[in-house]
Amino acid sequence: MSGIAIHGFGRIGRSALKAALRRDLFVPVCISDIKDLPTLAALFEADSNYGRWSEAVTPQDGRLEIGPRSMQYIESTRALPDWGALGVELVIDCTGRATTRSGAQAHLDRGAKRVLISAASKTLQDADAVLLPGINMDQFDPRRHRIVSMASCTTNALAPVIKVLLDNFGIKCGRFSTVHAYTNTQALTDQPMRERRDSWSAAENIIPSSSGATRALRFVWPGLTITGTSYRVPVRTVSIAEVNVVTERTASAEEVKELFRTAAKSGPMRGIVDVLEEEWASARILGDAHSSIIDLPLLQTQGDTMVSVAAWYDNEMGYATRLAEAAAHLITQS
Numbered sequence: 039m040s041g042i043a044i045h046g047f048g049r050i051g052r053s054a055l056k057a058a059l060r061r062d063l064f065v066p067v068c069i070s071d072i073k074d075l076p077t078l079a080a081l082f083e084a085d086s087n088y089g090r091w092s093e094a095v096t097p098q099d100g101r102l103e104i105g106p107r108s109m110q111y112i113e114s115t116r117a118l119p120d121w122g123a124l125g126v127e128l129v130i131d132c133t134g135r136a137t138t139r140s141g142a143q144a145h146l147d148r149g150a151k152r153v154l155i156s157a158a159s160k161t162l163q164d165a166d167a168v169l170l171p172g173i174n175m176d177q178f179d180p181r182r183h184r185i186v187s188m189a190s191c192t193t194n195a196l197a198p199v200i201k202v203l204l205d206n207f208g209i210k211c212g213r214f215s216t217v218h219a220y221t222n223t224q225a226l227t228d229q230p231m232r233e234r235r236d237s238w239s240a241a242e243n244i245i246p247s248s249s250g251a252t253r254a255l256r257f258v259w260p261g262l263t264i265t266g267t268s269y270r271v272p273v274r275t276v277s278i279a280e281v282n283v284v285t286e287r288t289a290s291a292e293e294v295k296e297l298f299r300t301a302a303k304s305g306p307m308r309g310i311v312d313v314l315e316e317e318w319a320s321a322r323i324l325g326d327a328h329s330s331i332i333d334l335p336l337l338q339t340q341g342d343t344m345v346s347v348a349a350w351y352d353n354e355m356g357y358a359t360r361l362a363e364a365a366a367h368l369i370t371q372s
Contacts, residue, residue: 040064040065040067040125041067041125041126041127041128041369042064042066042067042126042127042128042129042130042365042366042369043066043067043068043069043070043119043121043124043126043128043129043130043150044066044068044069044070044129044130044132045069045070045071045114045118045119045129045130045131045132045133045145046070046071046131046132046133046134046156047069047070047071047073047078047082047132048071048132048133048222049222049354050132050156050354050357050358050361051069051071051130051132051156052078052081052082052085053088053354053355053357053358053359054130054132054156054358054359054361054362054365055069055082055362056082056088056091056355056358057327057355057358057359057361057362057363058362058365058366059104059105059107061359061362061363063362063363063365063366064362064365064366064369065107065109066109067109067110067124067125067126068109068110068111068112068119068124068126069102069109069110069111069112070111070112070113070114070118070119071111071113071114072113072114072115073113074113075097075100075102075111075113076097078097078102078111079095079096079097079102080095082095082102082104083095086274087274087275087324087325087354087355088324088325088355091104093105097111100112110124118144118145118148119148120148120149121145121148121149121150122148122149122150123149124149126149126150127150127151127152127369127372128150128151128152128153128154128365128368128369128372129145129150129152129153129154130154130156130361130365131145131153131154131155131156132156132361134156134157136153136155136157137155137157137158137159137160137164137187138159138160138164139159139163139164139165139185142155142159142164142165142185143185146184146185151184151372152180152183152184152185152186152368152369152372153184153185153186154186154188154361154364154365154368155185155186155187155188156188156357156358156361157187157189157190158187158189158190158193158250158251158253158254158257159187159257162257164185164187165185165186165187166182166183166184166185166186167179167182167183167185167186167187168186168187168188168189168254168257168258169183169186169187169188169364170188170189170193170194170197170258170360171188171194171310171329171360171363171364171367172197172198172306172307172309172310172311172329173197173198173201173258173306173307174258175306175364175367176306178367178368178371180368180371180372186364186368187254187257188360188361188364189250189251189254189257190250190251190254190357191277191329191351191353191354191356191357192216192218192249192250192251192268192277192279192351192353193250193251193254193255194329194330194351194356194357194360195277195279195329195330195349195350195351195353195356196214196251196255196266196279196281196330196349197255197258197329197330198301198307198310198311198329198330198349199279199281199332199347199349200212200255200259200262200264200281201307202294202297202298202301203281203283203285203289203294203345203347204259204262206287206289206297207285207286207287207288207289207343207345208285208286208287209262209263209264209283209284209285209286210263210283210284210285210286210343211263211264211283211284212262212263212264212281212282212283212284213264213265213266213281213282213283214249214251214264214265214266214267214279214280214281214282215266215267215268215269215279215280216249216251216266216267216268216269216277216278216279216280217269217271217277217278217279218247218268218269218270218271218277218353219270219271219273219274219275219276219277219353220240220241220245220270220271220272220273220274221240221270223236224236224240224245224270225237225238225239225240226239226240226241227239233247235247240270240272241272242272243270243272244269244270244271244272245269245270245271246267246268246269246270247267247268247269247270248267248268249266249267251266251268252264252265252266264283266279273320275324275352275353275354275355276320276321276323276324276350276351276352276353277350277351277352277353278320278333278348278349278350278351279348279349279351280336280346280347280348280349281346281347281348281349282344282345282346283344283345284343284344285343285344285345286343287343288342288343289339289342289343289345290339291337291338291339294337294339294345294347295313295334295337298311298313298332298334298337298347299313299334302332309328310328310329310330310360311328311329311330311331311332312326312328312330312331312332313331313332313334314331314332314333314334314335314350315334315335316335317335318333320350322350323350323351323352324352325352325355326350326351326352326355326356327352327355327356327359328351328356329351329356329357329360330349330350330351330356331349331350331351332347332348332349333348333349333350336348
């Protein structure tokens, strides 16, 4: 499959390419970034979280060669590539800077037909649609949806939990807490940062942080009453979200567990949701491509209408895999 470009070859961009190549989803026409190609190729080949890539990775004459595949590389410090001239139909923007309409529109102005944003848009008006695989991807309208946000890794982990509970029991109100791996927005050593709490070493502290998932979930379910907080902890990847809701109808623990088992086996969330029947730690989740992995031993109910669900997710590879799948789906539907 052609016609796809990856703009921004950082943690998510590289992981999305790995998912696309492993699953034979597409080979991008072009990769663009502001860094030098030899360094980016080396980071792709040897990853601190996921180890060595199984094929030769070679930067050569402005192209990135991975095994038998060859992709053009464009250094984009001064300007975006001319997507139209390159034959690019869909740009996956993995820079984190296309969360406003003007940022995403820049790709369309350079000739792309569609943009898939690997982040939550600032507001609902900054994207034409917020689409989550397994949740509402069937709402994609190629005539109206040129700027598509796929929200965040946490949103994609929480959304299946919310959907199962909302569809089967209704939700009066809820709150989530995410214990999240540290990210590039934090400091490696103590130093002043834009967000004060991020000023302390990510490798040595538990750092409270706001979560954009609250906003993004309401983009999908406008009437949803839920809020949440993220706590960044010193792990390189893998996170866990705990959702606590008050349901409108009676819910038992076994009934809720069975619903998640069914969602993992069949229907639109198959391959996106998984369940754990035994007790595990985060090492079990490293590299797992599911968006939301329900820890059934941690699932609890209190009274008739209080439900607590914990969902693990590899906040890099799980999300990046959905991003690659979504890109392949959108381009075939265009």
